[in-house]
Amino acid sequence: MYRYKITFAYDGTNFAGFQVQPHERTVEQTLQIAVNKIAKKPTPPLGVYGSGRTDAGVHALAQVAHFDLPFDIPGDSLRRALNSILPLDILVKDAQQVSSEFHARYNAHHKRYRYRVSQGEFVDPFKRNYTAHFKYPLDVARMQQACQDLVGEHDFTSFVAAGSQTKSKVRTIFDARVWRDEHDQEILFEFSGNGFLYNQVRIMVALLLEIGSNQRPIDDIPRVLAAKDRNQARGTAPAAGLYLVDVSYND
């Protein structure tokens, strides 16, 4: 078998998330159908392994996955073959043959997420699936200062959705920033780290929006982190605003 790594974008609007679920259209299942078609439907079917899951409605600009094929094919031919089979809401941007040791999930050492917030009294119809809408004024400088308290190695127990099975809640955030995009009239958040817990980015954004709209003190994050209590962070920002921007490997 030959192992391949693919990098792909998807519009999460019409997917019930990444992971295969019975009777649902998911990204993983859609990729598996395409890969098995290229491999002439082997038995048992081939699996596709993503760098991690994304929820229903969450988007990706450069998600990564790996799979094995029973033949040797140039990366660019594989990319074009996949794109000619896949529906238009998934686009393979790069495909390459990699070592059989490569694993999209276990070898990932760095992920970056972006979150888009649109402002205004009502949501722009063209942004309803691609941003979260927040109608109250936001103080970007205040959020930019506060989010620096998320940078570093922390126990993110207060920032994980209930029901997460992960044992250690310790993760490292390398970089966090917030800025206003004048062209698109949006507020953008970006976080890079060595991994993120279930709903972590959406919970961090919800808390930062409370700080940015003066519903919480600017220095509240150290207190919430120390509490190790999900009830301290409260909200979860909507899925539609979240994008997996890239996944990095030592390869």
Add this chain to the structure above:
Amino acid sequence: MYRYKITFAYDGTNFAGFQVQPHERTVEQTLQIAVNKIAKKPTPPLGVYGSGRTDAGVHALAQVAHFDLPFDIPGDSLRRALNSILPLDILVKDAQQVSSEFHARYNAHHKRYRYRVSQGEFVDPFKRNYTAHFKYPLDVARMQQACQDLVGEHDFTSFVAAGSQTKSKVRTIFDARVWRDEHDQEILFEFSGNGFLYNQVRIMVALLLEIGSNQRPIDDIPRVLAAKDRNQARGTAPAAGLYLVDVSYND
């Protein structure tokens, strides 16, 4: 009765066009449901009259319609009431009371349409419903020069979809232009005129794309106009790229 004019945007992706059709979700029907709800469901139901139809998948940045209500309400209150009832893919941007003589269709004297074309080998998943995809290189200067032949008063019989019931095919185009948007890596077309025939903009764009990709001579438009024959123009560009930008009135 009091007459109101509304200006509204919609994402056409999930609408079967503007006009009411049995068993289909349309813009006109969706607006009528909201207006009748505000009017406490009178019998017979109130009608909503648009400046003109748009096809399934076609978008609007500022479409205009009028309707009558049995009471006097400030425009801004009406706008907010409609937006709180309407689904997120329609947004009322402005509402105002107008003279009972005002008619959104008969009084419109100027309409502007934009057409977005995305380039690249495969379509960006986030643009699949918002642009037409054209993968071959395009010569913008060539299209910009050619489209000047559309400006002025012409018989557009060669540029109307078969089956149009309109008697006169004479329309005036005030302005036509083509440019490259570097930020979004798109080619944009814009046309303003005193009215457009069924599919006229999409047929004009399809022909300009043939000129821009050297499949037709640059001076082909006068010949096609003079032929008064739909078969001379051939294609129709996809609905997803088309936007009604605005409608002007003497008011």
